[in-house]
Amino acid sequence: xxxxxxxxxxKETGNxxxxxxxxxxxxxxxxxxxxxxFYKALAERVAETVGVIELTYRQYxxxxxxxxxxxxxxxxxxxxxxxxxxxxxxxxxxEPVYQKPITDxxxxxxxRTEANEAxxxxxxxxxx
Numbered sequence: 212x213x214x215x216x217x218x219x220x221x222k223e224t225g226n227x228x229x230x231x232x233x234x235x236x237x238x239x240x241x242x243x244x245x246x247x248x249f250y251k252a253l254a255e256r257v258a259e260t261v262g263v264i265e266l267t268y269r270q271y272x273x274x275x276x277x278x279x280x281x282x283x284x285x286x287x288x289x290x291x292x293x294x295x296x297x298x299x300x301x302x303x304x305x306e307p308v309y310q311k312p313i314t315d316x317x318x319x320x321x322x323r324t325e326a327n328e329a330x331x332x333x334x335x336x337x338x339x
Contacts, residue, residue, distance in 0.1 A: 213268035222262045225285040274312045
């Protein structure tokens with residue numbers, strides 16, 4: 212069995228409290244209550260102030276391997292990742308800029324490109 216990670220976060224700020232990591236093999240899913248009783252970082256919190264995002268196995272694997280940080284957007288309750296800026300000076304500290312997962316951005320761009328191509332083909336069919 213393969214189980215995706217769970218990302219527990221402060222509902223108010225979006226700061227990540229605990230990430231369960233992914234598991235595979237002879238594993239069973241755990242409940243929120245089990246996680247709060249098992250993990251010290253969660254047991255120290257008031258459960259009502261903590262949110263959780265459950266990911267599928269390997270979901271956002273690229274982002275987690277390439278990002279320099281991640282958080283949960285407190286308004287949308289979605290994960291956001293920060294990446295190194297390839298144009299930044301290596302010795303200059305840079306404030307992280309969080310954005311939607313790259314794979315989600317890529318999917319949205321792909322859909323828009325396909326829609327644009329279909330619109331262009333439709334215009335060509337009308338002789339424009």
